[in-house]
Amino acid sequence: MGELFRRYWQPILHTDELPEDGCPPVRVKLLSERLIAVRTPEGEYGLMDEFCAHRGVSMFFGRVENGGIRCPYHGWKYNANGQAIEVPSELNNSEFCKNVKLRSYPLAKVGDLLWAYLGDPQKQPPLPTWEFATVPSGQTFTSKRLQESNWLQALEGGIDSSHVTWLHGGGPTGAGLEADPLFAGAKGNQYNKGDVKPFFEVVENEGGLLIGARRNAEENHYYWRITPWVIPNFTMVPPRGDHPVHGHFWVPIDDENCWAWSFDYHPTRDLTEAEVSAMKAGAGVHSKNIPGTYRPEANKDNDYLINRHKQKTGELFSGVEGIAIQDSSLQESMGPTVDRTKERLVATDAGIIKARQKLRRVVEALRDHGTEPMGNVPEHQNIRSVAIVLPADQPFVEGIGDGFKAREGVPQTTV
Amino acid sequence: MTMTTPNSVSACARAVTKEEAAYRIDYPLAYARSTRVVALDETAEKTVRSVAGGPWGQAQFYTASDSGEELITLDGQRRPMVMEIEHSDSVIMVATNSIVSTAAASVGAACRERSIMTAGLLLLDAGALDGDALSALRPYARILLVPADEEDLFELLKAIRA
Numbered sequence A: 001m002g003e004l005f006r007r008y009w010q011p012i013l014h015t016d017e018l019p020e021d022g023c024p025p026v027r028v029k030l031l032s033e034r035l036i037a038v039r040t041p042e043g044e045y046g047l048m049d050e051f052c053a054h055r056g057v058s059m060f061f062g063r064v065e066n067g068g069i070r071c072p073y074h075g076w077k078y079n080a081n082g083q084a085i086e087v088p089s090e091l092n093n094s095e096f097c098k099n100v101k102l103r104s105y106p107l108a109k110v111g112d113l114l115w116a117y118l119g120d121p122q123k124q125p126p127l128p129t130w131e132f133a134t135v136p137s138g139q140t141f142t143s144k145r146l147q148e149s150n151w152l153q154a155l156e157g158g159i160d161s162s163h164v165t166w167l168h169g170g171g172p173t174g175a176g177l178e179a180d181p182l183f184a185g186a187k188g189n190q191y192n193k194g195d196v197k198p199f200f201e202v203v204e205n206e207g208g209l210l211i212g213a214r215r216n217a218e219e220n221h222y223y224w225r226i227t228p229w230v231i232p233n234f235t236m237v238p239p240r241g242d243h244p245v246h247g248h249f250w251v252p253i254d255d256e257n258c259w260a261w262s263f264d265y266h267p268t269r270d271l272t273e274a275e276v277s278a279m280k281a282g283a284g285v286h287s288k289n290i291p292g293t294y295r296p297e298a299n300k301d302n303d304y305l306i307n308r309h310k311q312k313t314g315e316l317f318s319g320v321e322g323i324a325i326q327d328s329s330l331q332e333s334m335g336p337t338v339d340r341t342k343e344r345l346v347a348t349d350a351g352i353i354k355a356r357q358k359l360r361r362v363v364e365a366l367r368d369h370g371t372e373p374m375g376n377v378p379e380h381q382n383i384r385s386v387a388i389v390l391p392a393d394q395p396f397v398e399g400i401g402d403g404f405k406a407r408e409g410v411p412q413t414t415v
Numbered sequence B: 001m002t003m004t005t006p007n008s009v010s011a012c013a014r015a016v017t018k019e020e021a022a023y024r025i026d027y028p029l030a031y032a033r034s035t036r037v038v039a040l041d042e043t044a045e046k047t048v049r050s051v052a053g054g055p056w057g058q059a060q061f062y063t064a065s066d067s068g069e070e071l072i073t074l075d076g077q078r079r080p081m082v083m084e085i086e087h088s089d090s091v092i093m094v095a096t097n098s099i100v101s102t103a104a105a106s107v108g109a110a111c112r113e114r115s116i117m118t119a120g121l122l123l124l125d126a127g128a129l130d131g132d133a134l135s136a137l138r139p140y141a142r143i144l145l146v147p148a149d150e151e152d153l154f155e156l157l158k159a160i161r162a
């Protein structure tokens, strides 16, 4: 699986984390590798082995200087590519330098994020073109939170459509999604409420799967909500009305932790101040984090601030506030890596079963035949989620057509 | 004590570490009570046949008669459909573009009346998706895989411990 992830650019830092030229370096752990990210005084980004080649000091304590970063222990200096450029403790300086290099990876800015590619340089895919990262910066907002579980059980939550009406639907007396300023007022919410037992259709798509949930709409029509999954770790939530559209990246830190990146963007307009402040406050898919960190305030140490009173009265189905924490509380409760041999899946979990199988296929094809996986090219990345009402007998793929494609200046397909 | 106070010290250890998560009672999982796999046309029957030889517990495999009133076992016995699905907890319908829609409708309706969980697999090989086949199956399958293949059926049965 690690090899598969090395075929993709993955989001690793928000640009705010390296806010200016020559700023302090930042520690990054990704795919179980401990790295250091730097921004030189000249504005060059670099991502390299966290530990100094000399005696293993963490370069987090390094001093960012012109052209690179210097280890505070004995003064070895590296450029943004991890190449040693000064080894003051050695006499034969330049000759010695040539042979000292920290493993480094490309780090690129696309949108408000910094993306890393940890794979074979010969096979480096084009830079990511995901719409949330390529629209003008006033139209998009991205947050991240630490999820203390394996990335796959987090991703599976994005594919597990049948949990939405339960966990996020609000309890019997709750307002559910209508209570959230980032969802309220959409016509689609009425269909959601009117038919709480959706049917699902899982459709093959070039870059992964399309997971459609359909509910009854007007006579002979269905209301469809379609979630794309792009291999390996990108999902999007279907839109509601003219609200910004959101989605996630689940990026493996190691086997037991991942970054849950959550984005919200509008394809054709700036986000309003009210929307941005709601997002910052942790509404919608975002979370309220402990200031100065990416760990949510509601976390496993405080039982996610579960409110048993609201759970009992039915105001909140699980008693936990907010979509993001509703998901993380339950996904982390399974343990850092859930024991799937103890699952008792049912026929309606076919979407999850299919996704696992697809993932296994691409991992094996890459391992055994070097087959390049899907999802790392613009054709697969220029995708959108969709909410639409269609005639009952129409395949949704046909009814939606280009609605799945990210197209500059064209609004999302939504109800 | 107010009900909003979180349990900062839990009565039992939480599964927050790998070690803690491993303390799950170790006992064998039961097979699904009885899964019924029903081919809704002749082409689908071939796939159902080839998967039927797998390591299944209580799953049973059939082809539906054209009316759907009977289910035909793979060795050719005709049995009343309603009797066969009555004690089942999930019915998996397998079809292709040549789906017999009357069969789909009667099996599907019988499942719905009895609240039996349903899934549908539409096998397309290289063929295009046919709207008629889709509408014949769609109303009756709580979840539908489009397209699906033999491996999907195998993996689904394996995952639900059929």
Ligand code: FES
Binding pocket: A052, A053, A054, A055, A056, A057, A071, A072, A073, A074, A075, A076
């Ligand atoms: S450990 Fe870094 S220079 Fe010696």
Ligand SMILES: [Fe+2]
Binding pocket: A157, A158, A163, A164, A167, A168, A323, A327
């Ligand atoms: Fe969720």
